[in-house]
Amino acid sequence: MPATIPPPRFVFMEINKRCNLRCTHCDFWQRNDADRDQYFQTDQKLGVLDELAAMNPDASLVICGGEPMLDADDYFDLAGGARERGIRVLSVVNGTRIRRPEMARRMIQEGPNEISISLNSHVKSIHDATRGVDGAFEKAVRALRLLVEAKRELGATDTRIYVMGLVFASNYKLIDGFYDFVLNDIGADQLKLNFLQPTFGGKGEVDPFFAAESGVNGDELMELIARCDTKYALGLNPEWIEQVGMYFRSLREVGTPELGWNSNNQTKDHICDTYERNVMINHYGMARLCFGQQFRGELLEEPGDFTRFWNSAHDIRAKMRRCNAFCGISHSVRRESSTLKGREKRLSHIDTYGRMPAPSMARELLEGLREVRREMVR
């Protein structure tokens, strides 16, 4: 293994598959945790965190679901384990389980250092319709207000309270009002924009929500975002704004949005760098370099497997460098941060550890041959 591989920055761990909302853009609520006894166990997760902390003292853990807060014990055990190891914790939740001030305080004191609550709009009817449950808007907004209040009360200046806002055809023109509501009414630290991709977990042959809601005018959206940048002093990264425009222009050009993930449609440019910074570990302990299934992963079974996987995944990286799948726009995997501050953080990681070495042609060829051999053995 070349000694120059920089360590991972983020590890995503899924703790459940189920959910209590019914979003039109996500299929998680149609699953369950009936096979929970086969899940990656807490001590195995903590073992991975030991390895992560040894590789990168500035690494972060992202706790994922389903709706991860439905399993509160697992959620806080994992967050606590990470905090003990000096690992920063991030998590996106739907807000339905933060109903009282005590839970908001617990989140600030024992939960993630960056808490994002998903909101599809500042307009109640848009949020509720796309989250599939009446009253979801009030619950998300109540959670946000409780968290902002708990943060203030506890003087927890290091904890960040974010809104994760999903942008699609029916809400993108309202983006100014969305920023105003999140920053000035709720008082959250940031509105993070997340752009509609084909339905999460969607395995059906057609994707009606994506077909209906992916028709965003990319140029108009870029202008709207740039205006909000000035109006609300957001410090946005112009390269990211360009990529958002490119994403929606690419979607318009494909012509078959109804196929969702079942097509080979791609964005024009390569915008993802997940293979240089992330490891995604699913419920069963399968480690991959992205959320998709199209690139090989490795099951983590023994101590040291996580480190070995990261340091030996050259073949996966070589393929991912040529991947322009739609998920490249996701905030978890895209190369460009939305803010200039986030961009600086990424550059400082490169300053500390150096760049991921570009694969030489000889190594790519060798990895290609190894992959062919693996396929033949399977």
Ligand SMILES: C[S@@+](CC[C@H](N)C(=O)[O-])C[C@H]1O[C@@H](n2cnc3c(N)ncnc32)[C@H](O)[C@@H]1O
């Ligand atoms: C899969 S959810 C899991 C966490 C939690 N249940 C929640 O909704 O916040 C994580 C994020 O993915 C977003 N998401 C779901 N379906 C999506 C899609 N098709 N395209 C883009 N983002 C999506 C959600 O809005 C949410 O902010």
Ligand code: SF4
């Ligand atoms: S986006 Fe989150 S809240 Fe909505 S169904 Fe998926 S997991 Fe549940």
